[in-house]
Amino acid sequence: MIGYLGSINKIDNFNGNINIVQNVSDNIDSIGFWLTSDINSSKPFAIGTEKIFKKSNTEFWDDGEPKVVQVEHPVQGFIYKIYIDEPILKNYGSTTEDSYNLFMIERDEYCDYFSAKKRNLTWKDDAILLNKEEANTAFRNTLVRQGYDGFLLPNCKLQSGVTDFFCMFSNENFHIADIIPIDDLDK
Numbered sequence: 233m234i235g236y237l238g239s240i241n242k243i244d245n246f247n248g249n250i251n252i253v254q255n256v257s258d259n260i261d262s263i264g265f266w267l268t269s270d271i272n273s274s275k276p277f278a279i280g281t282e283k284i285f286k287k288s289n290t291e292f293w294d295d296g297e298p299k300v301v302q303v304e305h306p307v308q309g310f311i312y313k314i315y316i317d318e319p320i321l322k323n324y325g326s327t328t329e330d331s332y333n334l335f336m337i338e339r340d341e342y343c344d345y346f347s348a349k350k351r352n353l354t355w356k357d358d359a360i361l362l363n364k365e366e367a368n369t370a371f372r373n374t375l376v377r378q379g380y381d382g383f384l385l386p387n388c389k390l391q392s393g394v395t396d397f398f399c400m401f402s403n404e405n406f407h408i409a410d411i412i413p414i415d416d417l418d419k
Contacts, residue, residue: 233316234409235267235398238277240309242411254278258336259361262368264382265403269396271311271417276391278309278414311417313410319381321398331385332397342367342374372401381405 239254254277256266268274281304291299324331324338336355344367347359361367375383381401388397400406 233319235269235314235316235400236271236274237265237267237312237314237406238274238279238309239312240278240280240282240307242310243312243408244411258355259364260339260368260399262365263339263372264399264401265406266397266399267314268390268398270393271313271412273390273393273395273397274311275414275417278311280307280309281305282307308414310414311412312408313412315407315409316400317405317407319400319405320379322375322378322380322383323386324383325386330389332388335383335385339367339371342370376401 237254254261254266256277260266266277268277283302284305285300285302287298288301289298291301293299324334326334340354342363343355344362345353345357345359346362347353347357349357349359353359382399385397385399387394390397
């Protein structure tokens with residue numbers, strides 16, 4: 233299987249547990265590694281910001297020395313064309329319902345949301361997720377116990393269009409075929 237992984241940071245090879253920084257919404261980034269079947273659909277996951285510390289030009293200590301401040305710095309990362317050896321994927325495909333919604337509904341079983349609303353909250357309520365890491369870990373572990381290496385969201389609607397969107401729980405079987413800087417995609 234071939235997939236495209238967008239990441240803010242540069243990785244030369246996937247050996248061991250690599251921390252891949254991806255710009256993924258809805259608090260799902262820590263479930264696993266998110267890939268698309270289309271190179272252009274992976275681009276938004278490789279664009280984001282990183283926090284850096286620098287000397288301020290406007291804030292100074294009493295002795296006149298500039299303060300060190302934390303700022304958001306824009307980052308354009310890389311797209312990785314990856315070969316994956318025959319993964320076993322849970323398929324959230326449906327002819328009647330959106331695959332992303334099906335996945336998120338199943339994940340909601342593990343989520344604790346907070347909001348002023350007095351009803352059962354879901355991912356669609358824009359509530360605060362109180363247990364992101366625990367919920368994502370529990371969801372992932374449930375699928376791993378069922379024998380899955382990840383899951384597939386076919387014909388998923390993303391920012392840049394419709395693509396097959398999938399999540400892999402481990403990068404052990406990733407083989408990098410190509411590394412493409414985001415700047416090169418626009419050429």
